[in-house]
Amino acid sequence: MNGEQPHSRSDSRLSERVSAIDRSKIRVMYDLALEVADEDLVHFEIGEPDFDTPTHIVEAAADAANAGATHYTSNAGLPELREAVAAKTATENGVEFDPRREITITNGAMEALYLALQTVVSPGDEVVVPTPAWPNYRNQIRLAGGVPVYVPLPAERGFDLDADAVADAISDETAAVIVCRPSNPTGRVYDRDRLETVVEAAAAHDAYVIADEVYEGLIFDGSPRSVAADTAHSDAVVSVNSCSKKYAMTGWRLGWLAGPEHVVRAATVTHESTTACAPSVSQHAAIAALTGPQEPIRAMKDAYETRRDYVVDRIADIPDISCPRPKGAFYAFVDVSALDGSSFEIAKRLLYDYGVVTAPGDGFGDAGEGYLRLSFATGLERIELGLDRIEAMVTAERG
Ligand SMILES: Cc1ncc(COP(=O)(O)O)c(C=O)c1O
Incomplete structure (x- = not known):
């Protein structure tokens, strides 16, 4: 200057x-x-x-760093980590993803969500959000040029998912619906039938359900099955998850996006253009988190x-x-x-x-x-x- x-x-x-x-x-x-x-x-x-973060995870990361795992990885993430995510998702969440085509590793669930919205929302498209909801959705929708459409959930029913009200808000203008299960802030775990009503409505309008499942590892009462499990329209669901909450790994910035191949492929190109890849050392930590001792x-x-x-x-x-x-x-x-x-x-x-x-x-x-x-x-x-x-x-x- x-x-x-x-x-x-x-x-x-x-x-x-x-x-x-x-x-x-x-x-x-x-x-x-x-x-x-x-x-x-x-x-x-x-x-x-x-x-x-549990010690065995930190040690695995330190070992990887000492062994030279300090470089960019492939954009979609280490193949071994994508396989670990696919194995975890199949056994714990009841949904099969092809680790080569249907999973990309991201900088936390926040980036996964960002990529999902950037990939499916065009300027002016609506994104339906049942509320109360995590505030970042609003900003991320706006950054994608989308228009948030809020559907207030009934306080008198503990903010359970009002599937009919959400389905009614979905139209041909809708690009996506964001469902957070368990919910931040209410801790509500929506049941399968209600979710399926929402997924069906989205699929009927060629929209996606973005399932934010970052708290899925902390369900005390209810099933950890993914929104994408058991639906006839799993091709309408994009799943977002991370190591942050379940494994106490917020600072490692390690998450993933999983879903239909064409969405994951397009999201990976945006990821390549903006962050290249998730941190390599964190990817090794995540392998240890997913495959190591769960005690x-x-x-x-x-x-x-x-x-x-x-x-x-x-x-x-x-x-x-x-x-x-x-x-x-x-x-x-x-x-x-x-x-x-x-x-x-x-x-x-x-x-x-x-x-x-x-x-x-x-x-x-x-x-x-x-x-x-x-x-x-x-x-x-x-x-x-x-x-x-x-x-x-x-x-x-x-x-
Ligand atoms: C509902 C919800 N989704 C996503 C995230 C982001 O998690 P991450 O640390 O994996 O980016 C948070 C973090 O608070 C959250 O509460």
Whole structure:
């Protein structure tokens, strides 16, 4: 720059795509908590395992790096890893994918989702999203030039999938429907019949169902079978999954996209053009995660289940707030509508006056207004303290 100031350009010079996206309320709360800068805050806002990655996985990655696995891999990922994903998916999720043609390894499920949407959505296409839903869907749909169409799920039925309402929202304008099972933020595990109604409706309109299954390894009650298993229209389903949640590997950025060959092939070209491949060392770690001992993974899942039961039982004992027992993932979606103000205002009071950080429900779409999402991916002692504080606030405000 030769000491000159760089050009200052106004926001109007930013692309329409990035101007159409905004920050997630989960991150907004995270930043507000940073400003508070109190080490004693109880963090319920972030959906990230508190466990470290199991040792055998870390060691496999270190061995691979020491042995020189530090280069680009093929764009679709190491053949051995694609085979491991195919074997895991067949045995645990009931669906067969050809590892050479129907699986591509990505930088986490976020990139898999991004690739899926970039591949099937043209500008102006609609993407149907049952809500409450993970906020990244909205931004990713907009980045693909798509138009999100939200279908609010019924709070009185614990936000179970209203398959008829979702099917009704699907039309010839629809490019895709995003289904998250188990759901972030509700922990709901939708059953097969409802999912099949949605897949059939999508297939009838030549649309895809993008099945976000990142929490499939953390289903406590219900089947981990993939949305693509058992449907007569598996060619309409694109599955997205990752090592992040089940194996406590968020920072390794390792996921995959699996589905019809033509979708995977096209997505792999976008992947090649944007990131080339998932990190090679992480790919070796993932092989160890998928094919190595599963005992440490089961121990983490058991810990989440114990925490889930503790959270739900404690909330049941606090008058005026409630939450159904989540069947999967590590979130409790708590009805706080009896308290004054919006869920964002309630979350801010909890932060500033009681030292508890939560994710306000409206961050997951209008259907989530009146709720707070609590992540129990944190130790039991902190959970106990956080719930004591929530109880103190509800008692103070409701008398
Ligand atoms: C519903 C959902 N899908 C996808 C992701 C992304 O996971 P990954 O770390 O594999 O990119 C998350 C992460 O929080 C999530 O909650």
